[in-house]
Amino acid sequence: MQMQPLADAIRPQTLDEVAGQKHLLGQGAMLRRIIESGTATNLIFYGPSGTGKTTVAGIIAKRTNKTLYHLNATTASLQDVKNIMADVGTMVAPNGALLYLDEIQYFNKKQQQSLLEYMENGKITLVASTTENPYFYVYNALLSRSTVFEFKPLTAEEAVPAVVRALGIVQQQSALPLSWEEEVPLTIATGCGGDVRKAVNAVELLSRAAKPVDGKLLLTREDALQVAQHSAMRYDRAGDDHYDLLSALQKSIRGSDPDAAVYYLGRLLVAGDLLSPCRRLLVIASEDIGLAYPQAMAITKACVDAAVQLGLPEARLPLAEAAVLLATAPKSNSSHNAIIAAMQDIEKGRVGDIPRHLKNVHADSAGSERPQAYKYPHVYPKHYVKQRYLPESLGDTTYYEYADNKTEQAAKHYWDLIKGGGE
Known part of the structure; x- marks a missing residue:
């Protein structure tokens, strides 16, 4: 018998069980009021992965008594949407359908426009999600027919209850007695950057890798660190996280804060991104330091060249030198x-x-030159x-x-x- 995936097993069934998002789902919050009213309305959820967007869409479907369909725009086509429309009004979806379209930014403009006719006839309620800014990636006509809600990244403390629930489930499913050190839940939640999906996957991996000792399994903080150590640093180099980190790096240097500068530089480097911070440091040397310290450009260029030649991990040394120099240099734009x-x-x-x-x-014609x-x-x-x-x-x-x-x-x-x- 195949076990249910852990992420599905711990998925909240009520709004109160959803981790974080109190600004959206707390008592009296706008999105909660919309959901509790049972009103079917088109929504766009914007925010990082693992923050509850899919879970909330499922709760809305139950609340509105609609059949939930889940498509991912990276692989779905309009034919998939048409197939869903064929179900509406039948025994499969007698009360209409709620289409949860994940990563809507991967639908091109024509595909997004084509969704409008299905939204306007009222047979399909669209809940779309995106990790990118919808005001840049979602077609205006679709935006105007939807309400946008932003899901915030969870703090580690907000993710801990979900981790504890996941640990409880693997404890029940374990063939051997299973326990964990007190620090394990917070260690996992912190290492996974508040991403509940990553945290639950870490719990699953940690439980499978646990070594039996005297017929028992003990999940340790040390093992939890190894499982989750890089999860919080992964990001999409073409997405908002990438540009947010670069923006934070530049604004920290512009604000003359060397500690924040090396921190955001470190975030980029731990994620394996070398060229983006190199380019941004060169921009900063001209844009923010400029003529107040003209040599900063030459020094930064030398540091960038050295970093590219060295590669990671040694590249961190000349780049840190450039970041600290620029942060502590006088500024002029x-x-x-x-x-x-x-x-x-x-x-x-x-x-x-x-x-x-x-x-x-040579501006004049030959033979008719003027002084x-x-x-x-x-x-x-x-x-x-x-x-x-x-x-x-x-x-x-x-x-x-x-x-x-x-x-x-x-x-x-x-x-x-x-x-x-x-x-």
Whole structure:
């Protein structure tokens, strides 16, 4: 007789049993009120894996007395949806169907549009889930006909009850007396980053790997650590977690916090991602440190080159050096602001004619050359002479503003003296 998978065996049957999500399912919360009313409405659940999205969809189906169908958009097609429609109104689905469509972001625009007709005739209630931001990946017309609820990552403490329930089930199923050290539930929940699905799988693996001692099985904290040690660090390199970590790295460096910088760098490296932090550190050197410490770019480039050549795990050393250097360096985004402002003007159509004296000497037709009147700065005192460089139509537009750091203020003082005619 085949045993029921542990993840299914511990799946909550009521809203009160769902781990975490009190902002959605606590007493008086909006989603709970919708579910308890028995109203069939189209929903989109957004959040990380293992946070209860599938479980809640199942509870909604029971509450609305609809037949639950589960499709995954990575493998499903519209024909699968049509097959479900054929069941509606029959003995298979007499009260209508609730379609739980997992990973809806993998349906293209045409496929998502095709769902609308099935939603609008009321025979199918759609509950879609996604680990990506639905406002970027879900078609607008489908979004407008649905209500979006965000499922938050669980804390380790919120996941512990599910782990304890899973341990209780494997204890009942075990052929030998089974027990565990007191720290095991929290160790598993912490190591799996609050992902209940991963935590339950860890319990199952831990119980199968337990060694009998004197006819008994003891699950130890040490074994639990080995089972769960990398689970919390895995992430989809094409998904939101990836970009959230890179964003956190940059914002920590911008905020001059070296501890947070090496922490988020470490998260990326433990997940085996080397190239993304290399690229982001180079961006930070220009965008956030910039002219306050121009050498930061050269040093960061050297660290990145060394990291790529070394590979992991040694690459962590030069990358940590770059991250700490950038976090503790003075900051300036003056050059960043200057190029953004200039490009915005260009995109708005502020594209004037290049002054004649700046054009290539071959701009005129052969035999009809005109004097350029270009003044060569190097033949003038202090290598400077006043002349116009911006197009006439831009007037005296200023894009670059000297920031208040030592390096840029020294440059400002230098040019104020020269351009102002001082000594």
